[in-house]
Amino acid sequence: MNSHWILGPGAIGRLLAHSLSPLADTTLIGRRALPERQTLTTPEGKQHVKRLIVLTVTKLASEPHKSPAYVHITTKAMAAEAALENLASAIPPSTPLVLWQNGFLAQPRINQTWTGPVLCATTTEGAYLTGDDGVVHAGRGHTYVGDLNNQHGELAETLAQALTQAGIAATAVDDIRQRLWQKLAVNAAINPLVALHGVRNGELRGDGYADRVVAVVKEVASIMFAEDIQPPNNGQGEEAWLALVWQVVESTANNKASMLQDVEAKRLTERGAILGPLIESAERHGLGIVVLKGLDDELAAVEARF
């Protein structure tokens, strides 16, 4: 039986653990102890209580164990490398990793340094935590899995099948870099603005914000072009990006975006993984990005007060 280690017992980590554990050996790994008795609330509002195997990195590293078939890294983007470093001595360097982060920070770095296969997953599943023993699966979505160098198609296919069997609908793809950047574009257009102004996604449609969304998308679209990222839905340039952003704003109108939740909880945001690669790319390509830089500076100032 394939075994899955899930490093980072947060919303996505616990959703994966609840889903995979009936079908495969599954271990949830954190940096602090958590209750084994964990509750999942489904999108339909049903509650499932399960005893999951939950270990700390320290405990796992100090005990003999079988090597896992996959290590899923489900921390926030800025914590992924440090989390892997702590676990690395407990797994063979050939172990396949699966990176679930938004943005494009951890993926290229870990892909460059890890010896074994590095798969990336981009998901529209929605989940949030309710304390140390609960996770709410807020909305079902779809997950795409692939690797940045397109060398592990079979492994991605096997994983996609295992996830789908476990109820996390997934597809293996050969264009995961495109998909990660497309999601990053949407996150860059929505997350910083709603986080800075404390509003739900739908409020971006209002007079006070709509022009700012358009200004962000203009810069993002020029970066996507320079990075050779295809506009969504077979569309053309800026218009296609803007249409996608408005579509996501509409379908998530009532959401408090993840970055807003982080700001409200006084946690560091994923701005480095979302705005960081855009700013770095714009500088490399000599593109003007006053709007994106302004948002990044404003968010940095907010984070500095935490």
Ligand SMILES: NC(=O)C1=CN([C@@H]2O[C@H](COP(=O)(O)OP(=O)(O)OC[C@H]3O[C@@H](n4cnc5c(N)ncnc54)[C@H](OP(=O)(O)O)[C@@H]3O)[C@@H](O)[C@H]2O)C=CC1
């Ligand atoms: N939630 C969602 O709906 C979605 C999330 N994503 C992406 O998935 C990723 C994870 O998000 P999410 O699950 O919401 O985040 P959470 O903040 O809920 O979970 C992150 C987890 O990582 C743990 N962690 C942090 N550092 C370490 C470490 N060094 N070792 C082990 N564990 C560590 C945290 O533990 P501790 O409690 O100790 O801090 C926490 O349990 C993010 O990149 C996010 O953008 C993508 C799509 C949807």
Ligand SMILES: CC(C)(CO)C(=O)C(=O)O
């Ligand atoms: C698409 C969006 C903005 C939905 O809220 C999201 O992915 C997030 O909150 O991080």
